[in-house]
Amino acid sequence: MTLVLQILLYLFELYSYALIIYILLTWVPGARESTFGDFLARICEPYLEPFRRFIPPLGVIDISPIVAILVLRFASSGLVRIFELFLR
Numbered sequence: 001m002t003l004v005l006q007i008l009l010y011l012f013e014l015y016s017y018a019l020i021i022y023i024l025l026t027w028v029p030g031a032r033e034s035t036f037g038d039f040l041a042r043i044c045e046p047y048l049e050p051f052r053r054f055i056p057p058l059g060v061i062d063i064s065p066i067v068a069i070l071v072l073r074f075a076s077s078g079l080v081r082i083f084e085l086f087l088r
Helices: 002-027 035-054 064-087
Strands: none
Touching: 002 035, 002 064, 035 064
């Protein structure tokens, strides 16, 4: 069961890094239109879209990705707690 938890936590961490890279691509002109940018958009935008619907940008700064990453971190720590309950 701990192997399943380790794999899930690794996937959460990997997805967090994908979100960070996707956010950083907005600072590089034309990077989001590349093949790599398109790939990241396909895996990151479905997760970011609900946050963007509820959290409006502050001027030109979009803080919804920060909230999305925090929610992902809270979900991973909650997952650890759930696994701890079942392993006792």
